[in-house]
Amino acid sequence: MSVGIVMLVHTALHRAEQVARHWTAAGCPVVLHVDSNVSRKTYRRFRAALADDRRVRFCRRHRCEWGTWGIVAASQSGAEMMLAEFPDVRHVYLASGSCLPLRPVQELIEYLEARPRTDFIESATTADVPWTVGGLDEERFTLRFPFSWKKNRLLFDLSVDLQRRFNLRRKTPAGLVPHMGSQWWCLTRQTLSAILEDPDRPVFDAYFKRVWIPDESYYQTLVRQYSTNIESRSLTLSKFDFQGKPHIFYDDHLQLLRRSDCFVARKIWPYADRLYKAFLTDSSMAMNRTEPNPGKIDRIFAKAVERRTRGRPGLYMQSRFPNEDWENGLTSSQYSVFEGFTELFEDFEPWLAKITGARVHGHLFAPGRAEFSGGAHLINGALSDNARSRDDDPKAFFTSLIWNTRGERQCFQFGPGDNQAIEWTLAKDPNAQISVISGAWAVPLFRSNQNFSALRSQAAALQKIEAAHLKVLRSTWTKARVRVWTMAEFIESPMEPLQTIIDEIGTVSPRRLAEAPRMADLEGFGRFLQNLKNQGMHPYLMGDFPVESEVKHAPKPPRKPYLVQ
Structure with missing residues (x-):
């Protein structure tokens, strides 16, 4: 024995x-x-x-x-x-x-x-x-503990605080x-x-x-x-x-x-x-x-x-929802946000999907509905396009979408007309790639043929929202990869910024872009902006647009054939 x-x-x-x-x-x-x-x-x-x-x-x-x-x-x-x-x-x-x-x-x-x-x-x-x-290392040997930590937590804590305050210490044998x-x-x-x-x-x-x-x-x-x-x-x-x-x-x-x-x-x-x-x-x-x-x-x-x-990155458990900024990653994978692109380019979403192989949505936070790719009403995880359901908790809607579609790059459009409650989530997320053409929201207004007084009111409201949004994107708390171009500087040379964005996303066939998507007809856009100024509004987010000069990449009249005799 x-x-x-x-x-x-x-x-x-x-x-x-x-x-x-x-x-x-x-x-x-x-x-x-x-x-x-x-x-x-x-x-x-x-x-x-x-x-x-x-x-x-x-x-x-x-x-x-x-x-x-x-x-x-x-x-x-x-x-x-x-x-x-x-x-x-x-x-x-x-x-x-x-x-x-x-x-x-x-x-x-x-x-x-x-x-x-x-x-x-x-x-x-x-x-x-x-x-x-x-929180008790050496103190467990130098203080007295006459009360049970489990049964009398209040007295236990009070006793410890008093002994610390009056510097009451025991001597070790x-x-x-x-x-x-x-x-x-x-x-x-x-x-x-x-x-x-x-x-x-x-x-x-x-x-x-x-x-x-x-x-x-x-x-x-x-x-x-x-x-x-x-x-x-x-x-x-x-x-x-x-x-x-x-x-x-x-x-x-x-x-x-x-x-x-x-x-x-x-x-x-x-x-x-x-x-x-x-x-x-x-x-x-x-x-x-x-x-x-x-x-x-x-x-x-x-x-x-x-x-x-810590949980899994981008996964929020209903039973253990984390405190603000305690989560293990806001989202589970990388995604891209485009602001102003679908307004400036025609058929931008199909073009981007073809070039990158990613799933490209419209305005996910549009007032009427979540514009899922292909016009779908439901997406992975049974997420509905219903705006009311989405707006009950925009952050949960968005993080669920990224989690449910992990493994596939998600791209979507965003603008000042959308629900802005999600902007800080996007700005603080390291997984976000945000590309902004500031002032591009004015193009649909320019082409809408509404009464000018109504257009001016809408333009002022949208510009105020986008200005506040850009301030968020430029804050010290922003962790997303953000690129901002004014509309004027973007249309001067659109190929270089598009190539940079596409390279970061990753393409189906990694080649240099041969051509950009077709740009909207901007003939007269400069005069439109000048009219806004004349009405007392200052549309500064678009950049320096000339009033009369021809805008590059806008449709041009056909050239006469050159004949050789």
Whole structure:
């Protein structure tokens, strides 16, 4: 006999009985501590169920509550009984009722017999511990914690604040250097008995009774006083999430647990029948003899924590909607926004779709409806073109569209006549490529043949909206790739900016553009702008348009044939 098991039990007693019998069947004595919060009736029934096992003992009961001294007192009572009643035990292994042996017990016995003077306990100074959660590192040893963090959070926080304000500090007993680590240890008889029989134990116990979460520091600190050979690691696989709560293992973690090569794992879901059956009864499925290496699965847990805390880029879960600017990427993939292009060029959307192979929409945020490509009324993810539904939450509509169509580049038109509620989302999104021809919204007005007084009013309103929009795009908060041309400078040489935009999107056949899409007839546009000025409006966003001079790329009269005689 070389290994004794001290089990701290408070729930799922039928599983604790099953695991205890598994330990004793392999020759390991078990001392059980049952939380005094468990009713006497339940306790008596549990004790009677194990009365036939001669290797099982029950120690004095303590009230155990997270973060309090009761857990340490329970382990002390169990360890004292183990050392007193089983003199052949050379190592004492602390486990909980939710722990599950992953490898044959005989392997653990042989492993510890080969290391008779080694103590396995995670023990690191507070400066070297990266996993503390809750804002208390050194302070957990220098302040007093008379109130329960879980039951009396208000009094706990108030007590901490008062002690900080009045600089009330406790002195650490002479010779002790506080250490921290996992509460699940495996200590030699020599080290454990030295801790429990130390003449200064009353002093140490009185000090740690007011330490926050003493089960993670009591043995971890005192073992440094007596041990001659410490392996600063636990033989128990115990993983915690970003909030400091233990991961619970379920049936679908079977292969993951096998890969860990650890002797024991916690915390096992009490209804994980497949795990209990596989590891407690199926010896043919036992893992190979090898050094415990929980690091083999650390990468999986790290990814799980990242997925839980950050989510997937551009995906918004209804149950865990992120705070503003806390999301992991506004959208899931890159897209392009065109402002003024469809107004300046005829059939721009079909031309762009042909050149790039992307899905090109019209004005997704037009007042009447979302103009999906091809005139569709529904798009991936059952998104409707209904304007009212879209405008209930424009950001959710847009991010859903990008998520549902990921893998295919999306392009759409935007302008001052659209719903502007989406502009900051576009501006702050690094996935956005925004190309603006400022003032191009005036072309449809120019060609509309409406009363000039109405045109002037509309032009003034649209220019005000676009000016505010351009201010957003030029703000320091903008992360999108933004290019802005005035209409006058764009039509002077449209091929170069079009080529730049197309190259960034990526084309079906990466070649230089041979020709631009057909530009709208702008004959008389300069006079139209001058008329707006004459009526008291200053259309400055279009750039410097001459009043009478011919506009390049506008349709020209056919030339007379040149005859050679």
